[in-house]
Amino acid sequence: MNRIILFGGKGGVGKTTCSASYALSCAKAGKKTLIVSTDPAHSTADIFGKSIGEEIIKLEENLYALEINSEMESKKYMNKVKGDLKNVLSPIIVKEINKQIDAAAISPGTEEAALFDKMVEIIIEKYDAFEKIVFDTAPTGHTVRLLSLPHLLGAWLDTLIEKRVKALGLMQMANNAGKKNKEEIMNDPVIKILSGRLDKINKVKDIIMDKEKVSFAFVLNAEKLPIEETKKAIKLLEEYKINVGYIVVNRILPDSIESDFWNNKKQLESKYLQEIFDTFKNKKIILIPMLNSDMGPNNISEIAKYW
Amino acid sequence: MNSLVLILVSVICFIIAYATYGSWLCKKWGIDINRKTPAHTREDGVDYVPTKAQILLGHHFSSIAGAGPIVGPIAAAVFGWVPVMLWIIIGSIFFGGVHDMGALFTSVRYDGKSIGEVIHANMGETGRKLFSWFAWLTLLLVIAAFTSICANTFTTVPSAATSSMLFMILAVAFGFLVYRKGVGLGLSSVIGVILLFVCIWLGMEFPIQLSYNTWVVILLAYIAVASIAPVWILLQPRDYLNSFLLYAMLLGGIIGVIIMHPTIKLDPVTSFNLGNGNLLFPMLFVTVACGAISGFHSLVGSGTSSKQIDNEKDIKLIGYGSMLIEGVLAVLAIITAAYIGKDQLTELLKGSATNVFASGIGDFMSTFGIPFEVGKSFTALAISAFALTSLDTATRIGRFIFQEMFDNTKEGETSSNPLTNKYVATVITVVLGGFLTFKGWKTIWPIFGSANQLLSALALLSTAVYLKKHGREYKMASIPTIFMFAVTLSALVLLIKDNIINLAKTWPLVAIAVILFVLAIVLIKEGIRALKEEPNKISKDMKA
Amino acid sequence: MDKEKFKEILENFKLFFQGALDFNRKSRSILEKEAHNEMDNFILLCFADMLGLPIPTTYYTLEILPYIAEDLEDWQRRMMDRKSIWGERWGDFDLDA
Numbered sequence: 050m051n052r053i054i055l056f057g058g059k060g061g062v063g064k065t066t067c068s069a070s071y072a073l074s075c076a077k078a079g080k081k082t083l084i085v086s087t088d089p090a091h092s093t094a095d096i097f098g099k100s101i102g103e104e105i106i107k108l109e110e111n112l113y114a115l116e117i118n119s120e121m122e123s124k125k126y127m128n129k130v131k132g133d134l135k136n137v138l139s140p141i142i143v144k145e146i147n148k149q150i151d152a153a154a155i156s157p158g159t160e161e162a163a164l165f166d167k168m169v170e171i172i173i174e175k176y177d178a179f180e181k182i183v184f185d186t187a188p189t190g191h192t193v194r195l196l197s198l199p200h201l202l203g204a205w206l207d208t209l210i211e212k213r214v215k216a217l218g219l220m221q222m223a224n225n226a227g228k229k230n231k232e233e234i235m236n237d238p239v240i241k242i243l244s245g246r247l248d249k250i251n252k253v254k255d256i257i258m259d260k261e262k263v264s265f266a267f268v269l270n271a272e273k274l275p276i277e278e279t280k281k282a283i284k285l286l287e288e289y290k291i292n293v294g295y296i297v298v299n300r301i302l303p304d305s306i307e308s309d310f311w312n313n314k315k316q317l318e319s320k321y322l323q324e325i326f327d328t329f330k331n332k333k334i335i336l337i338p339m340l341n342s343d344m345g346p347n348n349i350s351e352i353a354k355y356w
Numbered sequence: 357m358n359s360l361v362l363i364l365v366s367v368i369c370f371i372i373a374y375a376t377y378g379s380w381l382c383k384k385w386g387i388d389i390n391r392k393t394p395a396h397t398r399e400d401g402v403d404y405v406p407t408k409a410q411i412l413l414g415h416h417f418s419s420i421a422g423a424g425p426i427v428g429p430i431a432a433a434v435f436g437w438v439p440v441m442l443w444i445i446i447g448s449i450f451f452g453g454v455h456d457m458g459a460l461f462t463s464v465r466y467d468g469k470s471i472g473e474v475i476h477a478n479m480g481e482t483g484r485k486l487f488s489w490f491a492w493l494t495l496l497l498v499i500a501a502f503t504s505i506c507a508n509t510f511t512t513v514p515s516a517a518t519s520s521m522l523f524m525i526l527a528v529a530f531g532f533l534v535y536r537k538g539v540g541l542g543l544s545s546v547i548g549v550i551l552l553f554v555c556i557w558l559g560m561e562f563p564i565q566l567s568y569n570t571w572v573v574i575l576l577a578y579i580a581v582a583s584i585a586p587v588w589i590l591l592q593p594r595d596y597l598n599s600f601l602l603y604a605m606l607l608g609g610i611i612g613v614i615i616m617h618p619t620i621k622l623d624p625v626t627s628f629n630l631g632n633g634n635l636l637f638p639m640l641f642v643t644v645a646c647g648a649i650s651g652f653h654s655l656v657g658s659g660t661s662s663k664q665i666d667n668e669k670d671i672k673l674i675g676y677g678s679m680l681i682e683g684v685l686a687v688l689a690i691i692t693a694a695y696i697g698k699d700q701l702t703e704l705l706k707g708s709a710t711n712v713f714a715s716g717i718g719d720f721m722s723t724f725g726i727p728f729e730v731g732k733s734f735t736a737l738a739i740s741a742f743a744l745t746s747l748d749t750a751t752r753i754g755r756f757i758f759q760e761m762f763d764n765t766k767e768g769e770t771s772s773n774p775l776t777n778k779y780v781a782t783v784i785t786v787v788l789g790g791f792l793t794f795k796g797w798k799t800i801w802p803i804f805g806s807a808n809q810l811l812s813a814l815a816l817l818s819t820a821v822y823l824k825k826h827g828r829e830y831k832m833a834s835i836p837t838i839f840m841f842a843v844t845l846s847a848l849v850l851l852i853k854d855n856i857i858n859l860a861k862t863w864p865l866v867a868i869a870v871i872l873f874v875l876a877i878v879l880i881k882e883g884i885r886a887l888k889e890e891p892n893k894i895s896k897d898m899k900a
Numbered sequence: 901m902d903k904e905k906f907k908e909i910l911e912n913f914k915l916f917f918q919g920a921l922d923f924n925r926k927s928r929s930i931l932e933k934e935a936h937n938e939m940d941n942f943i944l945l946c947f948a949d950m951l952g953l954p955i956p957t958t959y960y961t962l963e964i965l966p967y968i969a970e971d972l973e974d975w976q977r978r979m980m981d982r983k984s985i986w987g988e989r990w991g992d993f994d995l996d997a
Contacts, residue, residue: 123959130962137966146969149950153958156949162959205957212942219935222535222588223928239964246960400974402936403988407919410912414919419994470987484984491986498995535931592930595994603921652995659991749993756986 051264051294053172053256055184055196057282058268059275063299065092066344066352067268067337068185073349074356076112080180084108085171086116087164087186098346113179115171123163127154165198169253176256197289199254206247213240257291264294271298271321280328296332298325300339357624359691360617362437366445366687370680373449378676381454382669384829385461389669394468394662404468404663409670412661417678418599419656422742423710424646425686427505430709431801432643433693433701436625439640440690447641447648448683451836455812457675458819458833459654463662464671465822471658471815478821479886483814486879488757490811493872494651495754497804499579499789502743502750504797505708507571509740510564512707513714516736517571519559523741524578524594526551531593548597556733569794575747576790580782583751591748598745601738605717608731609688612720621697632854638847642805647686649840651811653679692716708797710739754785792864799862803851803869806844810876813840817883824887834887841880848873933992943968943975951979 056068065088072084086093086101094101094116097108101116108114127150134143153159168184175182217234234240257263265286269275283293301322302315326334337355340348395406407415432440462474476484510517530548533539566574582590628636646652661674692713693701704712718732726734758781792800816837823830848869855862855869944951946961950972981988 126959127962130965133963133966134969138969142969146965146972149965150962153949153962156958159959202957202960206960209942209945212938212945216935216938216942219588219931219938223931223935239967242963246963398974398977400978402932402974403978408915410915411919414916414921418920419991422994469981470984470990472984472987473981488984488986587930587934591993595930598994599921652990655987655990656995657991659988661991745993746995749995752993753986753990753995756989760984760986 051260051262051292052176052180053182053184053263054266054294055186055263056266056268056297057186058297059278062268062270062275063337064185064268065096067266067297067299068183069093069096069344070337070349070352071266071356072181072183073109073112073353075181075183076109077350077353079111081111081113081178082181082183083113083115083175083179084183084185085168086114087119087168087184089118089120091116093185096344096346096349117164117167117171119160119164119167122167123154123159126163126166127151161194169249172256173249173252196257196286196291199250199257200289203247203250203254206243206250210240210243210247213237213243258289260292264292266295266297267293268297268299269325270300271318271325273321276321276324276328283329294333295335296325296329297335297337298322299337301336302339357620358617359613359620359695362441362620362687362691362694363613363684366441366684369445369449370683373453374672374677374680377449378453378457378672381457381676381832382672384832385458385823386826386828387461387668387671389667391668393464393665393668395664395666398467398663403660406666407664409666409673412664412666412670413674413678415664416656416661416674417681418602419660420650420653420678420682421602421685422646422746423502423505423739424650424652424746425682426689426713426739427501427709427797427801428644428647428805429686429690430693430705430712431798432640433622433690434626434630434634435636435640436623436627437620437690437694438624439636440644441687443640443644444647444683444686444690447644448679448686450832451840452649452653452683452812453676453679454832454836455649455651455816455819456653456657456679457671459815460657460662460665460675461668461671462819462822463658464665464668468663469658471654471818474658474822475814475818478818478825479814479882482878482882483818483886486875486882487811487814488761489875490651490807490814490872491655492754492757492761493868493875494804494807494811495750495757496785496789496792497800497807497868498750499747499754499786500792500795501797501800501804502747503572503575503579503790503793504795504800505710506575506740506743506747507568507793508708508797509710509736509743510566510571511568512711513733513736514563514565515556515559515733516710516714516740517559517564517566518562519555519733519737520740520744521564522555522558523552523597523737524590524744526555527594527597528590530597531589534593535588545600549600552597552600556730556737559737560729560733572790572793575744576786576793578744579748579751580786582748583755583782583786584778594741595745598741601734601741605735605738606685606688608721608726609717609735612717612723613688613691615723616720618691618695618719620691620694622694622701623698635850638843638850639802641843642802642809642847644686645805645808647683647689649809649812649836651808651813651815654812654815689713692720710736710743713739751782751785751789754789755781758785792868795862795865799855799865802847803865803872806847806851806869807872809840809844810872810879813837813844813876814879816840817879817886821883821886821889825889837883841876845873845876848876930992939971940975940978943971944979947972950976 054071056064056071058064065086068084072082075082083105084093091101093114097114099106099108099114101114103116103118103121105113105115130150131143131147134146172182214234217237221230221234267279267283269279279296286293302311302318306312306315335356337352340352342348344352393406395404398404399406429440429444459471459474462478463469463471466474466477472484472487475487510520526548530544534541534544585591641648657675665671665674692715695716696704701712704715714732714735717735718728721731722728755778759778816833820830820833820837823833852866852869852873855866859866946964946968947958948955949958
């Protein structure tokens with residue numbers, strides 16, 4: 050059974066609701082579950098009525114929660130680099146380099162990278178501690194990029210390490226006029242850092258590509274555009290060998306409606322639902338109803354039943 | 357006339373020139389001992405390293421010394437030794453020395469940037485492009501000429517063939533020992549030198565006899581492979597062992613000639629027109645080439661040496677001084693041709709200039725106990741080794757130029773152009789160079805000389821433009837430039853004229869000569885334009 | 901001849917031969933140049949955005965910054981001169997002609 054579930058889908062389709070209710074349903078089924086919120090708007094915290102932070106907290110029996118604040122993660126990383134700088138170099142150079150680091154902090158992709166790093170960390174560290182880890186992730190495009198990172202990063206890190214090893218080897222040949230000392234090269238701090246990262250990436254790659262371990266739950270509404278987008282997204286994910294296990298159709302209109310306006314909508318919805326069932330027949334399709342009030346601690350258990 | 361007189365006269369002339377003309381150049385060019393050189397302003401422990409002048413002179417001279425200044429004078433001996441001596445002395449003092457020093461000086465003033473950049477700053481993009489073309493063509497001709505010379509040497513002195521091949525194997529083994537197995541450098545050097553003599557002995561015992569054409573093909577295959585091989589496999593160890601050969605040979609030769617001091621038997625002057633288009637003017641000048649003025653030196657000077665100049669006052673020693681020392685090497689070469697008399701010279705020349713030089717040095721070294729055959733084989737090996745080094749380096753750099761040339765013309769589509777592929781570029785360079793080989797080095801050499809001198813004309817021109825733009829006297833650079841143009845253009849016209857009758861056989865050479873001619877005209881136009889430009893139009897790179 | 905002058909000339913000769921026969925340097929120089937070129941390329945891959953070439957992987961290479969930082973300024977300067985390298989390379993090898 051998939052231990053890790055990532056929820057994805059266009060912005061606003063209700064990923065948070067779905068992931069939260071799913072996590073709760075798992076917990077109720079007796080599985081020790083961790084829900085990880087990556088949403089800067091703290092919606093998960095609102096749903097459960099508790100404040101969630103960097104430390105794992107217990108929400109209910111078997112249900113734990115954690116929040117990733119990508120801005121904070123990125124700052125933490127930058128500060129660590131700055132700290133390392135101070136330990137290794139003269140303050141004059143440090144001052145110059147700090148400018149580089151600050152520039153990198155605001156460059157696009159930084160927060161995404163920090164987010165991914167933290168996700169990787171959680172996956173590797175908490176894998177054995179929980180029976181289920183649920184991620185409520187970012188909108189589609191970002192998610193796909195995020196998940197393709199291991200492949201790209203892996204190849205790139207390989208090249209970097211190779212180049213550095215070659216350069217150090219040549220340097221050794223030149224200086225010792227002697228043989229290359231493999232050990233010394235591997236003790237190079239830069240290679241150690243890069244290899245460490247590569248190891249982590251490879252571990253995550255293995256986990257992500259393992260159908261048994263990781264699954265993707267795609268959330269959409271029963272409307273035209275979301276279906277098209279879902280088809281494209283799933284194709285992309287499967288190119289990266291990521292298994293999409295669930296299709297979650299959220300905000301299903303209630304059966305008992307009266308006005309023509311809503312009846313029309315209900316009919317359209319049925320049509321789209323049929324299309325969904327036809328198109329995604331090999332996936333598990335879950336239907337979640339629209340609520341008449343905001344999702345909160347009192348009605349979350351209701352929705353959990355639909356899983 | 358005794359050969360010692362020749363040596364003494366040249367050395368004295370050079371010393372006087374160094375003290376007077378060299379200092380005059382320093383003054384006129386505004387050499388400033390208080391100005392910080394790029395070796396200091398950009399010091400990085402990698403390329404920019406301030407180096408003591410005398411040590412740098414040693415480095416620089418090692419880089420420019422080679423087979424060029426040896427082959428040229430010997431080939432030109434047909435005109436008689438006096439014209440050759442005169443051109444070596446006058447050329448080195450007023451042409452080559454000025455060229456070398458100018459290239460070094462302007463490079464130092466431009467942050468140690470290579471001569472291509474300097475030319476760009478002074479003569480614009482056209483100038484730089486021309487320089488690339490000239491350089492590439494000259495390199496093709498180097499490949500053609502040196503392959504031919506080696507093949508000739510191997511055919512007539514087969515012991516050199518064996519020992520050269522063994523030398524290559526020795527170099528690779530040496531590299532393996534030192535850089536892979538970590539055997540100490542000192543120990544490996546001793547073993548290396550001993551094995552070197554084993555190579556020579558084996559060469560004499562088991563000479564390999566193959567035809568000229570076969571050798572050409574083998575050599576071309578060798579340089580194609582060697583120019584791509586990683587530097588530590590062949591390049592590094594071989595260059596290292598080469599230095600032993602160079603200085604042993606120079607030392608042996610000079611001591612030998614002093615002890616022997618043979619009389620010159622060759623005619624002082626033969627004729628101004630030897631027939632077959634062999635006119636003293638211009639052919640003498642493009643034949644002696646490297647011994648008097650060589651465009652290649654500007655690249656060596658601006659590529660490495662300029663980044664290591666400690667103080668501007670060293671520029672005279674390294675730029676001007678090293679050319680004069682090379683002049684002495686050229687004088688040594690002409691002596692080996694001149695002391696044997698016309699008949700023996702013609703006989704030995706059949707086996708290429710290396711044969712003449714090797715016989716001469718072998719003879720000289722026998723005065724202090726080295727058997728003639730050993731001395732001759734040793735020298736033949738040394739010259740062949742330099743030629744082989746120049747060959748695969750020329751191919752390597754030719755490939756770089758080629759790759760850069762074709763990468764610049766296609767915007768945004770770099771890697772998909774097959775011409776920029778490393779292997780394609782190498783093969784093209786080798787094939788084109790090889791194609792010219794079959795014409796024989798005697799025909800190629802003057803064209804090589806012309807190309808090399810056009811290269812130097814461009815560098816001199818750039819120096820002249822720089823001087824003018826900074827309000828300094830520049831005629832000492834512009835007049836030699838004009839002379840170089842006169843010489844090379846007339847030489848090219850002559851070569852075209854003579855070979856056009858046999859066009860079916862000689863078309864590659866004629867084609868190159870025509871290309872060079874056209875490029876030279878473009879260069880002259882550019883030069884006139886650059887020199888005419890207002891002095892206050894100084895490009896943003898320039899410093900006062 | 902003046903003893904001082906003679907000593908000076910001898911010293912000059914000694915240094916010349918030291919440079920000419922600098923076997924230690926010769927046994928290293930080409931390899932060192934290759935090594936530095938490779939290292940420069942490595943740094944390029946990591947920090948190309950310092951040259952204005954945006955690469956998406958800056959975040960990941962920041963970690964190694966402390967260990968590369970000292971060379972960065974020189975590296976940047978060297979990179980500026982990299983538009984055409986064949987001229988620089990000429991001096992690295994021995995093209996004796």
